[in-house]
Amino acid sequence: MRELTGVGGLIRLILRRDRVLTPLWVLFVGLVPVSYVAAIDGLFPTEAGRRAYAAASGHNGGFVALYGPLHGSSLGELVAWRAGFIPIVIGLFSILTVIRHTRTEEEAGRRELLGSTVMGRHAGLAAALAVTMAADLVLGAILAGGLVGQGLPATGSWALGLGFAACGWVYAAVAAVAAQLTGGAGGARGIAIGLLGATFVLRVTGDLSGLSSDGTLTWASWLSPIGWAHRVRPYAGEAWWPLALAAGVAALLVAVAVALSARRDIGAGLLPQRLGPASAGAGLRSPLGLAWRLHRSLLAGWTAGFLALGVVLGYLAEGIGDLVRDAPAMSDIMIRIGGVRGLVDSYFSGLVALFGLLAAGYAIQATLRAREEESSGRAEPVLGTAVGRVRWAAGHLAFSLLGPAVALAAAGLAMGLTHGLNTGDVGRELPRVLGAAMVQLPAVWVLGAVAVLLFGLLPRLAAVSWGALAICLLIGLVGPALRVDKRLLEVSPFTHLPRLPGGPMNVTPLLWLAVVAAVLAGAGLAALRRRDIPAA
């Protein structure tokens, strides 16, 4: 136990530092699904209504990709299904928290400061894991308690809450392992989030394959901790053993992390540090050249992720059509949404909207890199040379503008190509799907421009731009189903985009969105020119 000396103090330190963020987050994410109960009950008060909704949505590839498989049509099942995206959010939170309190601390040298006091070797890792896993559990308990309070069966509610918490545990443990591998927090975060993305793709692959007629890839969902959370089957004859599977894998990963941590030095990673070149290449001579070096791995990661997801989703599109052709019972709904073509089109238009929201996340992330450069002090030596502020910022903005364009193009190309190869008509499908993906761009830019505006005007609140994305996400995912006021929906730039493929193309809103983005970004840059750097 000597290895854990001081863990109590560290836990208190983490709780003190996160005393605002963590409770807010746990409460918010825990209560969002609780709000679904009243919403869905209000929309579909009758058994028949719910069954029709379940039949239509449970076979919609876009929805299944996002939320997971839907089996029954009880109120509880619909709520649990609708909350199916939340395990990813919990996983992301768990990863970020663990890395922040392990690797980031080490990188900043604070770990060393604490390590010289009476503290065991594994105390830091143990404290970060303890806090994160406890937060996951509290989140699950709030969720379960809330759902029981709304009148849903207790067994199913606890299955849902514990399934989500266990999913968080697995990713917390994944992050603990990743934190031992690399020499820096950025690398560790990249590995863990990359794995989260990969397991999401596996789950989507398996679940969508389960929709299509052959179902040969259904097993892929079983490789994903997100899939395990769904397979606890809340309210639908709960299966408890996926919980044990998740807890077991988490325990195993924690053991691996502890073993790795014992074998490495502080500040070092297990993956070897490579030496760089002794002098700079010809391209590294401007803010843009610097930005390329800082952004290229981020760009590569997003593009590769979009490409992989695009290949899988494009490949599965034709299967959606098959399913409807094989099931005459579905013909009603089918005719309503415009036949098999219409169904596939709505599948794609749902997916490109999702890609658009993700790409907006990338745009914000890339923009906030400039803020990170400022607050870490790395902007100062650059601005001390003959580089003006706007030129410095423009290097980063080039990537927040064009990066999402590249990623969206990758997704559109991959989906269009694989689907076109399936139907044997690449010439028709490729431009349609690619175009639909690229149409998202002006809305993506608006969100990136919100980040630029905040960065210029209120730099310390720049991270609030994630809130803008969260609002758009909420409006996009929940809004239409919940019959929210139309004016509220129009807050999100994504609401104004033409529904492609299938819908009528309209250039006017795209131009307007581009103008709004340009004005916001221009105002942000103007404010940047006038303010102090670093901002007080």
Place this chain on the structure above:
Amino acid sequence: MTDAISASGLVKTLGPTRALDGLDLTVRTGEVHGFLGPNGAGKSTTLRVLLGMMRADAGTALLLGGDPWAEATELHRRLAYVPGDVTLWPQLSGGEVIDLLGRMRGGLNKQRRAELLERFDLDPRKKGRAYSKGNRQKVALVAALASDVELLLLDEPTSGLDPLMEEVFRDAIREEKRRGDRTVLLSSHILAEVEALCDRLTIIRDGRAVETGTLDELRHLTRTTIDAELTAPADGLAALPGVHDLRAGEGRVRFDVEAAALEPVLRELAAAGVRSLVSRPPTLEELFLRHYDRSGAAAAEEKVSR
């Protein structure tokens, strides 16, 4: 010749604190100017104002004959800056950072770069996160010293350097000085460094310059310590104006005397009969501490806490 830097009445408020409170600073072209003050006195803020990164709330500043805020980009071609807290990009090697900063400034002297790397014993192939604090400082120093610029702005450049490297740094600055056309503004709280390198210096306290001039001039303004062995007691000493901290006993006296009062004091001593006499000008450290001693509560507190 115009001054490389002339600032007067600079005021800058950062949140609740008044970081600069009417600061005056003049740096003559070709000199090495020490900018002396404890942590938090406003040294870094002054440099940031002079670099056009922060805009002063009041006062005027002229840098190399231009407005540091409006003409920042053009002026920066003619200067090099080493920030007080150097952070590097984790994914870039030290050599890449040196070249990048040099190129963005408008050019780098390749031969000088190689020579400085050698002298500072710095491996340019290591990635940013692998460097220790001292080595990060060296990267920024090599980048600044290897560029042909008129003005060097150095913010506590030797923090984190070991004594050996500190000597290398001093040699490098002395070389700059010998070339005659370079101006250096060296902010520091290391008195020996300023004493060894600087032609003139400015002492700053609470965002205001409290003393400026050559070391000799500053010494002249303050007291000399005298330690004398006398044949007879010099009873008149205590009554003389400008004598402080007098301690006498067993034929010895020890006291501080203001420069203006030296002559009557020496006469008094001579009258008493001097067996031996040691007179010591104030060290910069004494000079510095004296300023902070008089500054009231904050400085007094600092002293107590040590």
